[in-house]
Amino acid sequence: MFVTPLHEYYSFMNATITFAVCDDHTLFRKTLIATLLNFKQLSLLTEAQNGKELIFKISTNPPHIIIVDIRMPGMDGYETITYLKQHFPDTKIIALSGYDNEYAINMVLEKGADTFISKNDEPEDMYLAITDVYEKGFHINKWVREAKRKLKHLPKLTLKENEIFQFLCRDLTYGQIAEQLNISIKTVDRHRDEIFRKFNVNSRTSLIIFSLNNGLTGSAL
Amino acid sequence: MFVTPLHEYYSFMNATITFAVCDDHTLFRKTLIATLLNFKQLSLLTEAQNGKELIFKISTNPPHIIIVDIRMPGMDGYETITYLKQHFPDTKIIALSGYDNEYAINMVLEKGADTFISKNDEPEDMYLAITDVYEKGFHINKWVREAKRKLKHLPKLTLKENEIFQFLCRDLTYGQIAEQLNISIKTVDRHRDEIFRKFNVNSRTSLIIFSLNNGLTGSAL
């Protein structure tokens, strides 16, 4: 009688997991990679400074896992993850950020990240996320659990509100925003009112502070 | 005739350099430390998440070198460096930040940092800064050179302007700022006018964006 050898059932246990790291901070990226490579199971395929560079480098040979920072100049994490999920549905994505609040985490999960790791986590947490996502296809940690729990209480911006929110975080008057979007100032004002209500702020100043401190815009303004 | 052995002249070459790392992002801090410890000459004395924790930990036994991140919750890099220079004048300080612009770099150098390393630099750059600062007492790199070159062209805020600038970056009306400082709204407005001129902005919105993007406030607002 023929018995399938154990190592075929559990082949992933000894398999090499290939990964890529996308983060603009070289010092962080290189030290993270060096640490991860101490785990013999892991193999670095690519590193990149932003989304554009990453997509170009992995196009012909995507890795199993991609670690993507949210805040990057040029193409930020939100855009990058959206693109990756559409063009490389089999590649697992670990979103990484120093902004570990429910807003940012929910946003990346919505864009298609398979899990989230904070820059406040331990290196072992990152390793666990990698192996977990590779072996099981998902990884639930405190961040993901908390974000999902709070999801129903979180304000949800409509499409137009989100568009105007981005403009509100830049240096434009309502008149200029209205001009850009070819709508009335009154409409901009009406949406602004709703955005203020949802984020519980009462001045543009505090909206911008809130946005920048919570990583709601992946790139600098 | 007695000849002093070379190793006494160059004793620092084999000496152990003790260092501390102060950065709130655990993942970055630990991977950086792991990388630095690969340089056998270096020895970790302490790690901390913010200025307060650092000062407490090194009080009885300061290291040769302290690497301090600018942006930290609680006691930020600016405050920490100011304190360290006053209480541990012999300890060399390497300021570290993701904000590698002339404003932030000049600010930390003014507070007393002995050199500056960007999170966009290579790990080797950090190693070079450490050995340089230890052996020569200073370290000139492209950041420090550029910052000094641009120094004369940079706007310089007066004491009061700087105080009001901090308030402008928070969620307060001019009336509230005036109340806090026990001065007239008109005075606040007058200083604001000068601050706008110096930083070349024309709205509070762009002032806040400018400040947050350039790391001019070491802690979140």
Added chain:
DNA sequence: TATAAAATGGGGTAAAATCCCCATTTGTGT
């Protein structure tokens, strides 16, 4: 197709911000 949610925008008001003008006082250094 009924219904709800989203997007549009007009009217009006009060507060806040922006930008000038100007003068006086206070402090620092020569």
Added chain:
DNA sequence: ACACAAATGGGGATTTTACCCCATTTTATA
């Protein structure tokens, strides 16, 4: 005593923001 920067603040104007009211049209979706 003099010069000069820094800090103070009044007067006055326009623009922008903030916050209500209201109604219509468009879009999604059950």
